[in-house]
Amino acid sequence: MSLPYSTSMNLLFFYMTWATLVLSHPPLQVEIVGTAVVRLLFYLFPSMIFLLFDVLLPSAAVAIKAQGEVGLPTGSKRGRPGLREAMVVTWALLNLVLSILLQGMIEYVLTKGLGMRSALKVSLKLPYPWDMAKDLLGGFISREILTYFIHRYTLHTSGSSVARYHWSWYHSLNAPYPLTAHYDHPIAYLLLKFLPTYGPAALFRYHMLTYIIYLSLISLEETFAYSGYKALPTSVLIGGIARRADMHLLSGGDGNYGTWGIMDWVFGTSVGDSVEDDLQDVLDEEEVEKIRKVLESKTKAKGVKRRTKRRVNS
Template sequence: MHPLFALPIFSLLIAPVWGFCGTSVNLIFFYMTWATLVLSHSALRVELVGTATVRLLCYALPSLLFFLFDILTPSAAVLLKTQGEYGLPAGNKRGKIRRKDLKVAVWALFNLVLGVAVQGAIEHTLTSRFRKVSLVRVTLKLPLPWSLVLEIFWGLILREILSYIIHRWILHTKNPLARLHAAWYHALRAPYPLTAHYDHPLAYLIGRWLPTILPVALWRLHMVSYLVYLAIVSLEETFAYSGYSPMPTGFFIGGMARNTEAHLHSLGTGNFGPWGILDRVMGTAVDDKFVEEDGE
């Protein structure tokens, strides 16, 4: 990433949380940074570097740190695991670092990069070859606060619906893609850091990447709304798949983490949506007994 381009991206991300400046100063600085970014670079570059930056800061780096903590200090990590030793990558706190664990980490990071690359290829094809509008609105005009909230809200709701539909009726039915998903992701004993993006690349693109990017394209979110939306999704994946019991929001993220564990331990018989809302409505919620029994 070119340093002159990286500075506006990082400034854009941290401007809203600067507490030592007044609100007006923050808003002015935020808009000036955004204007500099939009006027200095192409919409495609803004979108792709913004996507990569959010994924790096909100998912890749924290998940990688959690993963290293698990494999390098298992005796300490086990104290934070909901399922104790069973939730560690090696399966016990005396286990050595295995090639299989490193393979999971490498494939997860590869899939993350693959998703950004596919997004870039689609955007380039749409805007350059077919002269269509981009999936994300990169404009000088910023969305109003209420519009920002609504865009993010509907994006997350549509992601929940798409994730449930694809996960249940594509990745868990009798077809080649479902077999790849079963052979890769469901070969794991328990979720642990980085496993949110671990799967066969094709199954990953259909089951993880598509439900995340499709709401953005259908609603055509503004770039700022998209960055916040992607940050929420990335942080959700980081903590829900960490296997840890302490969570930033115990009820919501903690509940998602337990649903994720139960889905894996039940061999994919339920808990298909990220939040579990549609599973409750559709009667596919898996009882926590799977987690409790495996953690004993």
């Protein structure tokens, strides 16, 4: 089955652009700049817009905040951002930069220092769609498992130094709000956010294009899940992740250690709605939508019959 002419031309143009980029720049530069651009477009830029909305229009933001006034950066409609909120935003940005620099350092040590192949593949050959889908599935499953065990047994283990850092930094927040997805002590942040994200990509040795898609999805997930808003793009994935992120913080870290909630459901550490509840909600909504469409089609059919009868009678 041949592709339409326009599709073939778009693919050709994309490949020529990618080939020009790879041939004219070192692989490490392509990887780091690509990673930074993805983070900028899909996380930092929208999160900053959300943050400005919360700060400049708190009365409007409260209406769509899941936790009401508690979900605002200052915790109150009348409160003004101060040094505390500025520190949260600053550390979130620094952690994001730190993760990109660490990724570049790892690649530099592997390729230049040890003479090994890079953790991510930057090559002219493009990955097949099914290979990308397989890598993405494996990456997200690995990320969920890593996030759960690191979060539960490292960041919430009594007596651990990194657990104290995580508690005194991230758990000092009243509720998630834009940019807090990357706010934490740098050590806790690298363990909880960087390792589960970059680790699976390096393990499966993602092609750079696969990594761009993978990181884009994660960035969008973090943007909306930690925004604190009730109205989210989807009611299952991002909506469920957002509720679990809220409850993890509000419950004082008593559960919801994973991202998707699958591992929490398996090990019985869910707080609030579980993945099963989210899926049930969606099934119910889908059933309602099906019923609505059936009723609409029947109504239209009756209308057509009535108009036909009138024409015949006339």
